Amino acid sequence: MDVDDGNCPQMMNDDQEDEMEMEELRRGPWTVEEDLILINYISLHGEGRWNSLAHLAGLKRTGKSCRLRWLNYLRPDVRRGNITLEEQLLILELHSRWGNRWSKIAQYLPGRTDNEIKNYWRTQVQKHAKQLKCDVNSKQFKDAMQYLWMPWLVERIQATSATSGPTAVASPGCSTSTITTTTGGGCDNNLEPLGSSSNWVPENPGTRASCPISELTDYYRLPVTEAQDPAGRFCSGQGSSYQFEQSLAAPPEGYYSNYGLDLQPMDQSNNYQYMDGGGTSGNFWNVEDIWYTNHKI
DNA sequence: AAAGATCCCAACCGCTCGACC
DNA sequence: AGGTCGAGCGGTTGGGATCTT
Numbered sequence A: 001m002d003v004d005d006g007n008c009p010q011m012m013n014d015d016q017e018d019e020m021e022m023e024e025l026r027r028g029p030w031t032v033e034e035d036l037i038l039i040n041y042i043s044l045h046g047e048g049r050w051n052s053l054a055h056l057a058g059l060k061r062t063g064k065s066c067r068l069r070w071l072n073y074l075r076p077d078v079r080r081g082n083i084t085l086e087e088q089l090l091i092l093e094l095h096s097r098w099g100n101r102w103s104k105i106a107q108y109l110p111g112r113t114d115n116e117i118k119n120y121w122r123t124q125v126q127k128h129a130k131q132l133k134c135d136v137n138s139k140q141f142k143d144a145m146q147y148l149w150m151p152w153l154v155e156r157i158q159a160t161s162a163t164s165g166p167t168a169v170a171s172p173g174c175s176t177s178t179i180t181t182t183t184g185g186g187c188d189n190n191l192e193p194l195g196s197s198s199n200w201v202p203e204n205p206g207t208r209a210s211c212p213i214s215e216l217t218d219y220y221r222l223p224v225t226e227a228q229d230p231a232g233r234f235c236s237g238q239g240s241s242y243q244f245e246q247s248l249a250a251p252p253e254g255y256y257s258n259y260g261l262d263l264q265p266m267d268q269s270n271n272y273q274y275m276d277g278g279g280t281s282g283n284f285w286n287v288e289d290i291w292y293t294n295h296k297i
Numbered sequence B: 001a002a003a004g005a006t007c008c009c010a011a012c013c014g015c016t017c018g019a020c021c
Numbered sequence C: 001a002g003g004t005c006g007a008g009c010g011g012t013t014g015g016g017a018t019c020t021t
Helices: A014-024 A032-045 A050-056 A063-074 A085-098 A102-106 A114-131 A139-164 A213-220 A244-249 A268-277 A286-295
Strands: none
Touching: A032 A050, A032 A063, A050 A063, A063 A114, A085 A102, A085 A114, A085 A139, A102 A114
């Protein structure tokens, strides 16, 4: 019990009590002690009823704050660390369908929180939209995402798997043949959360339980029709599949300006710099960084 | 080495929705 | 029908970490 500072509880009206309660509430970063209290309490009593939980656990936090701390940080199944290439691909794909529905998107990335995905989107995706001088919601940027970034991620995933062996790929939980890069298509209604979903039974256990990288890649090699790609930006002329690498290696004249982007053609050395420099960072947009660097745009 | 700029992420805020009375 | 409460969502912010000059 705190030392009496002169405020007699019996003499306080409701407003004063509320004020005192507000003053007692802690805000800002959580301490280790608070974390332990919350973890212990939830392990004993379970989660839910956050306001009373906060009170009963003896935490001077709002229920909201406790809930957020638990869901975003303390939950045992929360995954930390860098967003993987597979996760990036999934985020782009799902965002193209649902927009800023972070919690919905998070359902398909086990262990990732809506907050984390939102932060990723804000820091990484919007940053690059800004670099490209276009709005993140603009058609130009969406096209660049759909035709460049996502296929690039698939290539990187494939390259990674080729060197490090098969990897479990986070996927929307449906057969890859129905993963589309166009809004409104695909299997929205059939999507199931990955991993954490214990009651999910694959339609075709042989292929659906884990969407192999090759299938993802195959999808992104679907024919690009003239209608979809009127400028022939992504068609290499080799069969009907577009070759992302080639389009990167030799972007046609006015390639970027087709997107309304004020960028200059890249010379061959820079291409190699990019192809090698993609590295493990998973930063497709290095290609643009190089442009800005070399051309002092 | 230091100052300023930028990045990143944990946490907060305001709002909405659904359940319950 | 309308009020209250708990829960969840998306947007925003504060501040530490890192990078740049």
